[in-house]
Amino acid sequence: MGQTLFSSDFRLGILGGGQLGKMMLYTTRKWDIQTYVMDKHDTAPAFEGSTVFFEGDIMDYEAVLEFGRQVDVLTIEIENVNVDALEQLEKEGVAVSPSSKVLNLIRNKATQKTFYQEYNIPTAPFEVLETPKVTDRSFPYIWKSAEGGYDGKGVKVIRSKDDLNDLPDQECIYEDMIDFKLELAVIVARNASGDMTTYPVVEMEFHPEANQVEYVLCPARIDDNIAKQARELALQVSHAYNHVGLLAVEMFLTQNNQLLVNEVAPRPHNSGHYSIEGAVTDQFEQHVRCVLDLPLGSTDTVLPAVMVNLVGAEGHTGNVVYDGINEILAMDGVTPHIYGKKETRPFRKMGHVTIVADDIEKARKLAEIVKGKIKVVSS
Amino acid sequence: MGQTLFSSDFRLGILGGGQLGKMMLYTTRKWDIQTYVMDKHDTAPAFEGSTVFFEGDIMDYEAVLEFGRQVDVLTIEIENVNVDALEQLEKEGVAVSPSSKVLNLIRNKATQKTFYQEYNIPTAPFEVLETPKVTDRSFPYIWKSAEGGYDGKGVKVIRSKDDLNDLPDQECIYEDMIDFKLELAVIVARNASGDMTTYPVVEMEFHPEANQVEYVLCPARIDDNIAKQARELALQVSHAYNHVGLLAVEMFLTQNNQLLVNEVAPRPHNSGHYSIEGAVTDQFEQHVRCVLDLPLGSTDTVLPAVMVNLVGAEGHTGNVVYDGINEILAMDGVTPHIYGKKETRPFRKMGHVTIVADDIEKARKLAEIVKGKIKVVSS
Known part of the structure; x- marks a missing residue:
């Protein structure tokens, strides 16, 4: 499809308007590829340099669907997007990369770690828990929230039972601390x-x-x-x-x-x-x-x-x-x-x-x- | 002034929205410097990526003045701009680079060549003419229109008197052909x-x-x-x-x-x-x-x-x-x-x-x- 992408009616969509989206736009400007960006705020770094900017919540099913239907290829600059909408868009023939399948496998750390285990990919020993509780794992170990962690949030070193007290009541993994x-x-x-x-x-x-x-x-x-x-x-x-x-x-x-x-x-x-x-x-x-x-x-x-x-x-x-x-x-x-x-x-x-x-x-x-x-x- | 340029209210202005302006915007985006661009057409390459785009004629005195008054520093991406307006803006305290003085010295080839002569800068021998006519310069030589030449336009090799016939009736230089x-x-x-x-x-x-x-x-x-x-x-x-x-x-x-x-x-x-x-x-x-x-x-x-x-x-x-x-x-x-x-x-x-x-x-x-x-x- 290459030669129809440049200075043409072709449209690339990016979900998320942060710095990663902004830096993707350096390339789409260089190649004159029309690029649509969606983010909640029009103060987002990727506002300038986009061809069309949509103010909308990338976690919202309807908003992502409406946005995705206007582009030929859809990508992301952050994992926290409405994946159900991506799945629907894939069914409708929009090329979505990364796919909804990969996003579902990756954005939950429990699923991600289990995937490595299944594919014989070496990773630190771990266990999955519905909610934080005392197990027989020896201290210290790492607690990681299964979803929503970013830039060091949702991660904590557990050195004793007491460290488990103020953790959020949600799915998580315990992982061996690797030396x-x-x-x-x-x-x-x-x-x-x-x-x-x-x-x-x-x-x-x-x-x-x-x-x-x-x-x-x-x-x-x-x-x-x-x-x-x-x-x-x-x-x-x-x-x-x-x-x-x-x-x-x-x-x-x-x-x-x-x-x-x-x-x-x-x-x-x-x-x-x-x-x-x-x-x-x-x-x-x-x-x-x-x-x-x-x-x-x-x-x-x-x-x-x-x-x-x-x-x-x-x-x-x-x-x-x-x-x-x-x-x-x-x-x-x-x-x-x-x-x-x-x-x-x-x-x-x-x-x-x-x-x-x-x-x-x-x-x-x-x-x-x-x-x-x-x-x-x-x- | 450096540290007030980035993610601030500071405004850089660019006259002209062609590819050179567009490529300047890669830097102003990288550094989040607000950049205003003026060009006749909103299909100009530098439309996207500018903070504010003004549709206006960069050869028009009033348009350039109005545009320039809204920015802190003004530059160009093409020499064919209204230089009188730049002179006025300089008087009003806008930092204009290149200066109106330099633009006046450069955009007319007769003035430019004469300048080199005065400053002992080696350049091909030449003469300035009000309008093309036969001189005692020996053929072949180069005719160059004093103003408006760009990308090979306004330049011609003169091999005989006949080549002078269809030249425009305007200031020009004749220059020795350099081997x-x-x-x-x-x-x-x-x-x-x-x-x-x-x-x-x-x-x-x-x-x-x-x-x-x-x-x-x-x-x-x-x-x-x-x-x-x-x-x-x-x-x-x-x-x-x-x-x-x-x-x-x-x-x-x-x-x-x-x-x-x-x-x-x-x-x-x-x-x-x-x-x-x-x-x-x-x-x-x-x-x-x-x-x-x-x-x-x-x-x-x-x-x-x-x-x-x-x-x-x-x-x-x-x-x-x-x-x-x-x-x-x-x-x-x-x-x-x-x-x-x-x-x-x-x-x-x-x-x-x-x-x-x-x-x-x-x-x-x-x-x-x-x-x-x-x-x-x-x-």
Whole structure:
């Protein structure tokens, strides 16, 4: 269908207008592909740059149905959408990627973990519970809410019975705490024709308090053999799901060099933001290629890169100011991305910065300097 | 002023909504800078992605004045704007880059050439005429209309008296035909604080019939010493103009290795399109940095690149189809840019393709393959 997509009547739809949707629009603008975006708020980052913006609730069955009927291909930038509406749209002939089937398998962590077990995909030992209660699992372990978790919400370390007390009364999993050396991620791209490719393995460093990714390094500082295994494991996961689009596969590398799949996201992912500056084809373009069934682009690295999340500083709520941004703009190879959220609050994802350099250690050092200079505060 | 530009009430204005304006918007979206665009037609490529779009004639004094009064900083993406209005806006305190003074010096070729002479900037020998007539200049030479020339229009080789007959009755220059080895270009960036930098020298290959650039190669295949001289000459030109923004300086390299300035453009330029994929900081971001007086970004090359213009094929007028685009999307390191003009006509600039590779000769070979595969036709 490729040659009819460009400067034509063809319409791509995106559910969700956050930063991931916004960055997808860089590609649809570059290729002049008409793109419809739906989000609850017209202050959403992806308002500008969309061809048509629909104000609507992506969790609402009727709203998603009405929106989806106006586009030729429908994708998402966030998993929390009305999947029943997607199922109906698929029946009506709209190409939906990721499919309602994959979304149903992924957005519930209990289902997701059970799926790995069934497909012999290595993952941390776990049990599924209807609601939190005392089991014979030995402390400490991790409690995870089955649905609705995001950016560290819905996750808690359980060190004793008492930690179970104030948990929400809903489906959850308990998972063994893994003694891991590193957290890694691999993004797999697969188009509707079945072509597949993987991006290089990235390494994630988490902020100890906020449980959000603080640095993403590409390439990860691991040996080639482990990198190869990680990419193969990610391909295996994408195969199992029969997924079309990007699939970001997060993994633990244990002290014994074992790889365990932690969780996946069926869309562009924070761990792939570095690719805008660091890869031949950035992840947002690659996702668009996948869902439009275009040939996949090269995932080769052009320069080693580190990505730093810009999150709202503690103690600041209100109109955002990027303190120190001029200083980091003066540093070679440093590119800030500002998502366009007018209001900051503690730990809110407001943007990110990519740092490219000749080698990864140099980029990592620069990233720490960047982090020290820029602060997301309120005016 | 830097930290008040992002996600704030600050407003950048762009006169002209063509592809250059559109590509500037990639940066203002990335940084969430409110950007107002004015163009005659709301089908302009820069309609989508602008914060506010004004339908208006950029050659009209009142329209430009009204538009300019609503922004904090005003720039252009094409030289043919109402410069008197810009002068008035400058008096009223709007930061205008490029300045009305520079635009007046540049947009008339007679004035531009005379300026080089005064500043001892090497350029091809020429004479200025009120209107075309026979002089004692020996044939062949080049006739150039003083104003209104663009993309090879307003330029003609004069081989005999007869060639003068059907020229328009307006100011022009006659210029010696230069026996050149290569056409080169250097883009200079200068911000309001006076920081300056140059991009690497690029080499331009022209289409023999259309007199439009067919390939741009970065880096140019010239020796380091000539590259150094070319960058210094470009800096000299930017200094002479005291210009803020990008200045693209086109040059001839003669058979005797002399560099002669041909013409300049005070804005992002076709010869810098490769930088989106090929440079750490692309020319559009750099122009935005300049006019907003932000620190300049690195102009380093990340990968050797060749840019191919996508122009409308002869014999095709009407709704555009990019025949073969899927085939080139399947090639590693090949990125098409579609400007978003719905209608094609012969030689109309409809887009461009960037090809990156490990070395420039490899990229150049791939570029020829790309050129053979993709055709801009009508449906």
